[in-house]
Amino acid sequence: MPRQTSRDLRNESRFEVLHALFSLGPSTRQEIAKHTGLSTATVATLVTQFLAEGVLRIATVEQNTVGRPYERLSIDPDRGRILGIDVAETYVDATVYDVTLGPLGQSEVALDEHENDQAYVVGGIVRAVEAAVAASGTRRDQIIGAGVSMPGQVRPDAGVSVFAPNWDWHDVKIEELLEERLSMPVYVDNPLKAVALSEMWFGVGRETKTMAVVNLGTGVGAGIAIDGSLLRGAANNAGEWGHTLLQLDGRQCRCGRRGCVEAYLGVHGLEMSLAEIDPDHPALRQPLQRGFVDAVAEGLAADDPALLELARRTSHYLAAGLGDLINLLNISHVTLTGWTTEALAEWLLPAVRAELPEHVLPGSQPGLTVEASRVPGNAVALGMATFTLEQFLGALGLASPASAPGTRRRLRTPASAKS
Amino acid sequence: MPRQTSRDLRNESRFEVLHALFSLGPSTRQEIAKHTGLSTATVATLVTQFLAEGVLRIATVEQNTVGRPYERLSIDPDRGRILGIDVAETYVDATVYDVTLGPLGQSEVALDEHENDQAYVVGGIVRAVEAAVAASGTRRDQIIGAGVSMPGQVRPDAGVSVFAPNWDWHDVKIEELLEERLSMPVYVDNPLKAVALSEMWFGVGRETKTMAVVNLGTGVGAGIAIDGSLLRGAANNAGEWGHTLLQLDGRQCRCGRRGCVEAYLGVHGLEMSLAEIDPDHPALRQPLQRGFVDAVAEGLAADDPALLELARRTSHYLAAGLGDLINLLNISHVTLTGWTTEALAEWLLPAVRAELPEHVLPGSQPGLTVEASRVPGNAVALGMATFTLEQFLGALGLASPASAPGTRRRLRTPASAKS
Numbered sequence: 001m002p003r004q005t006s007r008d009l010r011n012e013s014r015f016e017v018l019h020a021l022f023s024l025g026p027s028t029r030q031e032i033a034k035h036t037g038l039s040t041a042t043v044a045t046l047v048t049q050f051l052a053e054g055v056l057r058i059a060t061v062e063q064n065t066v067g068r069p070y071e072r073l074s075i076d077p078d079r080g081r082i083l084g085i086d087v088a089e090t091y092v093d094a095t096v097y098d099v100t101l102g103p104l105g106q107s108e109v110a111l112d113e114h115e116n117d118q119a120y121v122v123g124g125i126v127r128a129v130e131a132a133v134a135a136s137g138t139r140r141d142q143i144i145g146a147g148v149s150m151p152g153q154v155r156p157d158a159g160v161s162v163f164a165p166n167w168d169w170h171d172v173k174i175e176e177l178l179e180e181r182l183s184m185p186v187y188v189d190n191p192l193k194a195v196a197l198s199e200m201w202f203g204v205g206r207e208t209k210t211m212a213v214v215n216l217g218t219g220v221g222a223g224i225a226i227d228g229s230l231l232r233g234a235a236n237n238a239g240e241w242g243h244t245l246l247q248l249d250g251r252q253c254r255c256g257r258r259g260c261v262e263a264y265l266g267v268h269g270l271e272m273s274l275a276e277i278d279p280d281h282p283a284l285r286q287p288l289q290r291g292f293v294d295a296v297a298e299g300l301a302a303d304d305p306a307l308l309e310l311a312r313r314t315s316h317y318l319a320a321g322l323g324d325l326i327n328l329l330n331i332s333h334v335t336l337t338g339w340t341t342e343a344l345a346e347w348l349l350p351a352v353r354a355e356l357p358e359h360v361l362p363g364s365q366p367g368l369t370v371e372a373s374r375v376p377g378n379a380v381a382l383g384m385a386t387f388t389l390e391q392f393l394g395a396l397g398l399a400s401p402a403s404a405p406g407t408r409r410r411l412r413t414p415a416s417a418k419s
Numbered sequence: 420m421p422r423q424t425s426r427d428l429r430n431e432s433r434f435e436v437l438h439a440l441f442s443l444g445p446s447t448r449q450e451i452a453k454h455t456g457l458s459t460a461t462v463a464t465l466v467t468q469f470l471a472e473g474v475l476r477i478a479t480v481e482q483n484t485v486g487r488p489y490e491r492l493s494i495d496p497d498r499g500r501i502l503g504i505d506v507a508e509t510y511v512d513a514t515v516y517d518v519t520l521g522p523l524g525q526s527e528v529a530l531d532e533h534e535n536d537q538a539y540v541v542g543g544i545v546r547a548v549e550a551a552v553a554a555s556g557t558r559r560d561q562i563i564g565a566g567v568s569m570p571g572q573v574r575p576d577a578g579v580s581v582f583a584p585n586w587d588w589h590d591v592k593i594e595e596l597l598e599e600r601l602s603m604p605v606y607v608d609n610p611l612k613a614v615a616l617s618e619m620w621f622g623v624g625r626e627t628k629t630m631a632v633v634n635l636g637t638g639v640g641a642g643i644a645i646d647g648s649l650l651r652g653a654a655n656n657a658g659e660w661g662h663t664l665l666q667l668d669g670r671q672c673r674c675g676r677r678g679c680v681e682a683y684l685g686v687h688g689l690e691m692s693l694a695e696i697d698p699d700h701p702a703l704r705q706p707l708q709r710g711f712v713d714a715v716a717e718g719l720a721a722d723d724p725a726l727l728e729l730a731r732r733t734s735h736y737l738a739a740g741l742g743d744l745i746n747l748l749n750i751s752h753v754t755l756t757g758w759t760t761e762a763l764a765e766w767l768l769p770a771v772r773a774e775l776p777e778h779v780l781p782g783s784q785p786g787l788t789v790e791a792s793r794v795p796g797n798a799v800a801l802g803m804a805t806f807t808l809e810q811f812l813g814a815l816g817l818a819s820p821a822s823a824p825g826t827r828r829r830l831r832t833p834a835s836a837k838s
């Protein structure tokens with residue numbers, strides 16, 4: 001399927017205007033021009049287009065004592081609805097958003113990580129979608145499309161491959177399977193790309209165009225944006241920081257390699273570290289990874305000495321791993337996201353910031369910030385909804401009166417958008 | 420100083436045309452259009468410009484039996500001359516090139532690595548330049564400019580900082596110092612950027628726009644190009660793969676960190692590895708690093724068992740370090756350059772290629788190539804000459820009749836270019 005890259009779209013003036021409205025809230029044409037650096041004439045032309053397409057609406061009109069009235073424009077939340085879906089090895093999280101990417105309804109379905117055939121996973125996704133659609137009071141004909149994050153390598157040409165031990169998928173055409181079951185356009189990518197995209201639109205991306213978003217959960221990785229462009233790599237597989245070395249010939253990683261960052265900073269890596277400190281620690285008896293992480297947070301709040309040592313070692317590993325990322329890419333904005341970040345950032349971040357200068361070259365230290373992501377809610381689901389919105393807006397922009405209908409065939413324009 | 424980035428220039432059609440001529444050799448307008456994907460009309464317009472600027476010349480005219488004669492165009496080697504200068508801690512290598520980047524004359528001056536004040540280093544550069552200019556039979560008024568690679572962090576705004584133990588420079592304005600002494604425009608960057616640029620123009624860059632060029636010498640690092648754009652980072656400090664971890668809390672690195680790739684794969688790292696295998700090995704008595712590397716190559720050719728073990732360990736370290744670079748960036752074309760590559764590639768490369776699949780994620784393996792660079796001569800000097808040529812051609816392109824003379828003030832247009 002033809003698919004525009006994030007760079008193609010974001011470099012367009014159309015996206016600059018919408019990005020400004022996401023950042024600024026309702027704004028005048030002059031404010032948009034000032035924020036984007038576009039000429040007021042260009043902004044006026046684009047706004048006229050967007051109004052005709054129903055993407056923008058006039059939010060307020062202010063009458064000054066002199067001159068013309070000022071119209072404030074906003075993205076029209078009623079233009080359609082978008083699904084953002086985060087599929088992990090143990091759950092499916094589906095969220096319905098309006099086109100301003102405000103969440104309207106959400107649903108989570110548990111997946112048994114030991115039963116991962118395609119029909120089982122697709123069934124879980126469909127149940128989560130149906131529940132989220134119901135929870136948000138959305139009619140099916142309002143839905144523009146769904147963005148689905150899958151935990152593995154996602155190649156637009158070849159399909160989805162997941163190399164987790166219990167989930168041995170090779171080149172599964174999940175997009176087609178889901179489009180058939182859900183009867184809507186579906187875009188699939190992986191969580192690293194999704195968190196980077198949500199950070200670019202709603203997080204530190206409001207301040208910088210170059211950033212690394214480090215995900216700490218069951219798996220570990222980094223979504224990287226350089227100069228406003230998502231780093232995808234030759235086969236959309238970039239960002240596998242979790243499978244770079246912390247320790248040559250060290251702990252066995254589930255990727256097959258030894259000593260990877262993920263074997264120390266993934267949730268199972270934390271479990272292994274705690275087992276080295278105190279193999280009988282009660283947190284290790286939690287059956288689920290999420291339960292383990294929450295138990296660690298509770299124990300830390302109570303100054304459990306074994307867990308304080310775990311936090312110390314984990315901070316050391318994290319500072320070292322982030323040092324590698326920063327030295328190689330000279331990226332000054334690093335944000336952390338994921339379960340482990342949510343539960344443990346208050347114990348890890350201060351120690352990481354204190355140790356980081358020992359790992360980072362002098363030339364990469366000025367202006368360096370490492371912080372927990374401020375993106376609200378499920379950043380993976382939001383990122384995939386953002387990606388779907390980009391595709392929708394890009395296709396609208398291409399669909400000038402002269403363009404063939406084929407260019408927008410996969411994107412649905414809700415017939416009656418006002419609900 | 421205003422400075423165009425490699426991306427700005429390379430994305431211009433002008434550069435596409437010249438890049439095609441570097442790749443194809445003398446070519447017709449039709450061949451250039453086919454190679455670049457530009458329209459024949461655009462190519463014809465640009466060629467007319469270049470002919471007027473004296474950058475291109477008509478190399479041959481072929482008369483077919485029917486139709487118009489075919490003119491083959493080439494870059495005019497007499498348009499001017501360019502200096503490419505590689506400054507390392509132990510030497511200065513200066514080469515004079517014509518604007519086709521063919522070398523005309525070269526000179527090397529030894530530097531005492533323990534005596535590194537600015538006047539001493541500048542003096543060495545000036546002596547190398549004078550000798551190379553004399554060796555190439557170049558008149559001073561033919562010289563367009565000089566590109567100088569400095570072994571440290573080079574920031575266009577702040578100057579050059581070198582953090583090597585014996586060479587503690589902070590924000591030295593070396594460009595200004597050298598322009599005053601050499602009386603020509605000077606551009607400074609660091610060797611990682613230089614080798615990447617030479618690879619983009621004259622190496623694997625003829626086949627791909629995304630590559631990592633790994634330099635193995637006294638220092639170790641990677642020049643990275645993504646989608647035709649040199650990765651520079653927030654402070655022009657990207658590519659410091661040599662200071663990413665191979666072994667947490669491992670060998671002391673000269674950057675102050677422990678366990679860096681450079682502490683295992685820099686020449687001093689190889690010396691430490693050999694000392695672990697056989698502390699009395701005669702190669703360790705070589706006073707200079709270059710002598711050590713050459714002695715290792717000679718011993719390997721004679722099947723010295725300690726050196727075979729050194730090659731085995733070094734290949735293991737290199738496969739692991741390259742695995743990190745590939746997993747993080749999903750780059751499929753990796754080339755190796757530098758002293759150690761030149762001397763030892765035949766022992767290292769087969770073992771690295773054999774081990775690499777153990778380190779690289781399945782999704783990043785298809786199409787992966789790791790090879791020694793095919794860029795001829797000193798890739799650092801050539802890269803800096805390329806950078807200078809980019810600046811020169813970019814400024815020519817900007818200097819339309821309407822443009823102010825200030826836009827090209829730093830670049831000299833030789834008055835009488837034909838020698």
Ligand SMILES: [Zn+2]
Binds near residue numbers: 244260262
């Ligand atoms: Zn791994």
Ligand SMILES: [Zn+2]
Binds near residue numbers: 661673674679680681
């Ligand atoms: Zn180091």
